Amino acid sequence: MRYAVLGTxxxxxxxGGRLVELGHEVMLGSRTKDNPAxxxxxxxxxxxxxxxxxxxxxxxxxxxxxxxxxxxxLAALEAAGAENLDGKVLIDVSNPxxxxxxxxxxxxxxxxxxxxxxxxxxxxxxxxxxxNTVNCRLMVEPxxxxxxxxxFVCGEDAAAKEQVTGxxxxxxxxxxxxxxLGGIRAARGVExxxxxxxxxxxxxxxxxxxxxxxxxx
Amino acid sequence: MRYAVLGTxxxxxxxGGRLVELGHEVMLGSRTKDNPAxxxxxxxxxxxxxxxxxxxxxxxxxxxxxxxxxxxxLAALEAAGAENLDGKVLIDVSNPxxxxxxxxxxxxxxxxxxxxxxxxxxxxxxxxxxxNTVNCRLMVEPxxxxxxxxxFVCGEDAAAKEQVTGxxxxxxxxxxxxxxLGGIRAARGVExxxxxxxxxxxxxxxxxxxxxxxxxx
Numbered sequence: 277m278r279y280a281v282l283g284t285x286x287x288x289x290x291x292g293g294r295l296v297e298l299g300h301e302v303m304l305g306s307r308t309k310d311n312p313a314x315x316x317x318x319x320x321x322x323x324x325x326x327x328x329x330x331x332x333x334x335x336x337x338x339x340x341x342x343x344x345x346x347x348x349x350l351a352a353l354e355a356a357g358a359e360n361l362d363g364k365v366l367i368d369v370s371n372p373x374x375x376x377x378x379x380x381x382x383x384x385x386x387x388x389x390x391x392x393x394x395x396x397x398x399x400x401x402x403x404x405x406x407x408n409t410v411n412c413r414l415m416v417e418p419x420x421x422x423x424x425x426x427x428f429v430c431g432e433d434a435a436a437k438e439q440v441t442g443x444x445x446x447x448x449x450x451x452x453x454x455x456x457l458g459g460i461r462a463a464r465g466v467e468x469x470x471x472x473x474x475x476x477x478x479x480x481x482x483x484x485x486x487x488x489x490x491x492x493x
Numbered sequence: 494m495r496y497a498v499l500g501t502x503x504x505x506x507x508x509g510g511r512l513v514e515l516g517h518e519v520m521l522g523s524r525t526k527d528n529p530a531x532x533x534x535x536x537x538x539x540x541x542x543x544x545x546x547x548x549x550x551x552x553x554x555x556x557x558x559x560x561x562x563x564x565x566x567l568a569a570l571e572a573a574g575a576e577n578l579d580g581k582v583l584i585d586v587s588n589p590x591x592x593x594x595x596x597x598x599x600x601x602x603x604x605x606x607x608x609x610x611x612x613x614x615x616x617x618x619x620x621x622x623x624x625n626t627v628n629c630r631l632m633v634e635p636x637x638x639x640x641x642x643x644x645f646v647c648g649e650d651a652a653a654k655e656q657v658t659g660x661x662x663x664x665x666x667x668x669x670x671x672x673x674l675g676g677i678r679a680a681r682g683v684e685x686x687x688x689x690x691x692x693x694x695x696x697x698x699x700x701x702x703x704x705x706x707x708x709x710x
Contacts, residue, residue: 308595333574369687379604385592385685386602416708423707430692457692465689468602472682484709489693490640492631492701 280305280333282352283343284313287369287412287490290372291343293308294416297323298446305333307355339367340401346372346467350397362400365436367443368463369407369415371470382470391463395432400427402428402436405463406444409473411483418448418486425486430453430462455489497522497554499547499569500655501530501566504586505560511633513538515663522550551577554586556656563589563607563684567614579617581625582653584660585680586624586632588639588687599687608680612649619653621646622680623661626690628700635665637705642703645672647679672706 281402282305292302292391303326304314314327332338334356344352346445348372353361372382372390385395391405406429414420429437441454451489457465477483498509499522509519521531531544551573552555561569566587570578589599589607594698601610608622623646624632631637635644645667646654658671674682694700 376604377699381603383603386599387596421707421709423705425705425707428692455693455696457689457696462692465692468685468688471685475645475679475682476672479672479674479706482705486707487704487709488640488642489697490638490642490703490705491697492638493699 278336278338279341279357280337282330282333282340283345284311284317285343285345288343288418289313289317290339290412290416291341291369292317292325293321294447296325300324302326302348303333303337304326305330305351305356306354307352319354322456330356331360334364337364339365339443342366342368342370342390342394344370347374349390350393352393353398358398358400361398363440365403365433366394366398366401366403367407367440368394368403368405371408371467373470380471380474382467386464389461389463390469391430391460391467394461398472402431402433404431404436404440404459405460405466406430406440407468409466410486410488414484414486416447418453419488422441422482423488424453425488426453426455426463428457428466430457430466431460494518494554495555497550497557497573498560499550499557499573500562501528501534501544501553502560504632505532505558505631506530507588507633508558508560509534509542510538511544511664517541519543520545520550520554522547522569522573524569526687532688537603547573547663548577554581556582556660559583559585559611560590560670561587562592563587563657564573566607567610568632570615575615575617577613582650583611583618583620584624584655584657585590585611585620585622588625589667590687597688597691599684603681604687606678606684608677612618612677619648619650620646621653622677622683623647625627626683626686627703631703632665637668637701638703640705641670642671642705643672645674645679645683647674647683648677650651663677
């Protein structure tokens with residue numbers, strides 16, 4: 277498969293690197309053609325890895341991964357070009373966190389989410405929100421944490437969610453640990469998990485933790 | 494111990510009933526003296542159970558449990574009277590959920606929480622946010638769900654959190670499953686867990702579930 281990974285931060289490079297290891301072709305997309313982090317990543321990640329603009333990455337991709345900060349996700353996708361996204365699976369792993377008045381806060385929050393914003397702005401894309409609830413090292417190596425801990429998918433397109441669940445399986449998440457939360461509106465819940473995740477980060481002292489949903493009956 | 498449980502809904506009656514079973518004296522508080530749900534609960538729960546106004550309940554209590562909806566928590570506490578809350582442990586188990594534009598939404602959300610609102614409005618009370626992350630049957634009977642699943646405490650007063658951790662132990666939560674998230678600001682995170690909890694309620698099909706924090710290293 278050909279993946280566009282939009283975003284050259286730790287999340288984008290970690291996801292891109294693992295996708296290359298799994299045999300996929302990956303272009304890391306950024307605002308500019310000569311982003312140093314992207315070029316260095318591409319040099320180190322081997323022949324199936326390349327770097328380019330958001331549009332360069334999206335145009336030839338089968339699947340687009342949104343790994344920029346949630347507050348700039350729409351801008352990155354506009355730069356990628358709606359015509360390069362139509363009909364494609366968009367995996368949104370972003371969180372709309374930023375410092376405001378000295379605190380890490382989410383925006384949008386409560387009555388909207390980045391997942392929904394993207395699906396509204398690009399109605400012909402097949403948006404699936406996933407993986408934003410865990411640290412990026414854990415995204416691609418769930419065995420770092422013991423137990424049957426979970427990740428989530430939500431989105432309007434069942435086939436797209438199935439495809440993403442398959443990719444999660446390549447990363448090491450068995451299908452019974454991928455919980456389908458329904459339509460893209462459920463992105464609110466997985467994005468609003470972040471403040472509790474940040475409290476737990478302080479409590480645990482590192483980012484290698486995750487939640488496991490335990491059930492009675 | 495003498496507990497005031499403010500709120501006569503399922504949460505208040507479930508917590509009050511379990512506290513009576515554990516040997517405590519409990520007055521269920523409501524807006525009016527003759528609340529039918531409270532009077533019926535008191536008749537059924539035995540000689541250590543009684544019913545009265547918010548102020549009746551708070552005045553003679555050692556500990557006050559806030560089991561009304563989060564959006565009316567401040568009003569209930571104002572009715573209880575600041576002079577009846579000073580120096581006491583206030584356990585806030587509430588969630589500020591309500592239907593808005595056909596959807597269940599939180600308010601406050603993001604940059605504030607009910608836990609913080611209460612601590613600001615009643616600076617001499619010792620507020621501890623806890624238990625709001627699970628269904629009320631699970632609050633008082635964690636063994637309904639298998640595994641080492643967790644509850645949280647947060648608040649400004651370490652001794653108050655210790656006292657609440659002791660009460661959680663009486664309910665069946667061992668101390669190592671009670672995670673201390675720090676100051677009352679962490680109430681934002683545990684309140685913002687609710688949208689994901691609601692998605693999981695739909696996914697699981699019933700309310701007997703909880704999250705277990707799994708850690709690597």
